[in-house]
Amino acid sequence: MTATKKPESPAVAPEPWQAQNLGGIWRSYVAKVRGGDVGALPAVLGLLVLVIVFSILRPDTFTSELNFANLINQSAAVTVIAMGLVFVLLLGEIDLSAGFTGGTAAAVMGVVMTNHDQGWFISVLACIATGVVIGTCIGLLVARLGIPSFVVTLAAYLGLQGVMLEIIGEGGTIPFENESIRAITDKNLPVWLGWTLAAALVLGYAAVTYLRNARRRRAGLQHEPTLLWAIKTGSLAVIAVLFVGYLSRERSLNPAFKSLKGVPNSMVVILGLLLVLSFLLGRSAWGRHVYAVGGNAEAARRAGINVMWVKLSCFILCSSVAAIGGLLLAARNHSVSPQTGGNETLLYAVGAAVIGGTSLFGGKGRVVDAVIGGTVVAVIANGMGLLNQEPGVVYIVTGLVLLVAASVDAISRRRAAASGRA
């Protein structure tokens, strides 16, 4: 409400898309960032710096095709868990148990798959159902009883570890023998399919955004200038070509023995979840209500929004997505143990979401933040591993990066308050 004292005239900032030439687009973008609306910019810049630094220090290992694909599979689980966490963070809540929710769901899945000989479909269903059940319990305690989510999920963090021990047995593991499940993190798409999906993605984006702009122009509403549309579509196309191109090269250490190329399957899981969850958050009334509850819960309540349901559904979604994350962890390790989803999983996931630009204060964030932040976290862990740094140093650096990201969040909030942007 600092804006109250301001004079009336310049209160509304110029729309970013009013600019029609390159210079104008750039200037309005700079103004937006200066005003505190930094979005994923710090994370993207940080990612660039990290990649450049590691490429210089470890030119042959870090940038190798094999390591690139490895990085994607390494980051998949944390990124997926982070995507679910975004929904809870948007409410201004937290889920500390997301890692072990994934572990527990994977353990249940292991029991169904290995001990009861079920196929992948039933097993995956059991995995996600476990997430739904855990999310429902947490959500009801937070939304209905009003216990702070920090406490509820801290309790769940402990409790679920116990549940996993009970299911798996101390020191035990449940093997994941199913080939279809293992293929998610072990196998790749055929090269042609990778290119087809990339083309579909770029063309789909181009068509959807172009049609939207055309529709808005006809309706006399403000629309993205064609130039900006072209820049965005072009960048996406370039990134897609570089990505798929690099991943389509042979990366096996011994190609004669076993060929290794193509987009990793886990990346399809990430992209699929990214599209579905972003769509849900951005285009549905429910998604709008999530932002509203995170921005001002009382206003949402008075506007007739069922705040309790919105909260409950976010926790259910978070836990279900965490279950998929647990599945990826287990698939990569070929087994589930009482440590699956433990250690740094949860902290990396929260870190990923925050580093990507999701606010811990609620009301601000996107699903894609989790993917960008997840990549940053994975690059740090991977690159420092290649530099033969001790795990302790990796933890310290990751912790510092998270602190930096949280500071960027807090500072951009202050700036936003000062300049009147949210």
Next chain:
Amino acid sequence: MTATASERAAAPSSGEPLLRLRGIQKSFGAVHVLRGIDLDVKAGEVTALVGDNGAGKSTLIKGIAGIHSFDEGEYVFDGRPVTVHNPKDASGLGIEVVYQDLALCDNLDVVHNMFLGRELRHRGLLDEDAMEKRARETLNGLSVRTLQSVRTKVASLSGGQRQTVAIARSVLWNSRLVILDEPTAALGVAQTEQVLLLVRRLADSGLGVILISHNLNDVFQVADDIAVLYLGQMVAQVRKDDVTSNQVVQLITTGSTGAEGASA
């Protein structure tokens, strides 16, 4: 907007008030807050609700809006006795409230705030274009010129602009009665003027308006009717032209005007 305005103007029946309350009682536990309130609000008029801090103004309008229900009393809307137990009942009748704290989401833009909780959908998805168009039409219909873009985040608006958004939201729907709780409390002179003009325009377009205000200048500028609450009792509801500012001050502070006796 003009079409709906003339519909509204045609709708109210002659003489019969849009909202009629009789003998309203409300207690919070042992605290007896409203003690037999009578209130009439006519369509096309601004009814000012005044009273000292703690007199029960907010309690009264929260009851009208269904935030809590009254313990006792008659609630007649548009000539029909109704029961209002929750905000949905009230908005179903066409009653909209602009709260003292506005209840806007800072992280959402003007359009999103105006349609919050009642988003327009097309095949199950948000219909952003339709919402943006209607938001603009509504703001234009209210002659709001201070907003350059309806896609600005509400956090970046001035106090007057935020108030405007909150008021525009209340008339987006087929509303019949708009209740404003101290809409000018935090505003400067120019912005107060704009909001008061807007309030007047609402009434002129045929809506019933209840205006809560501590500022008697504002009240005398826009109100047709003045209702005075004193310690949970309605001590007077009078035409603005029949009283002086001093009499109203006396009513607010002592519950009576002494000799002159303008109470009804």
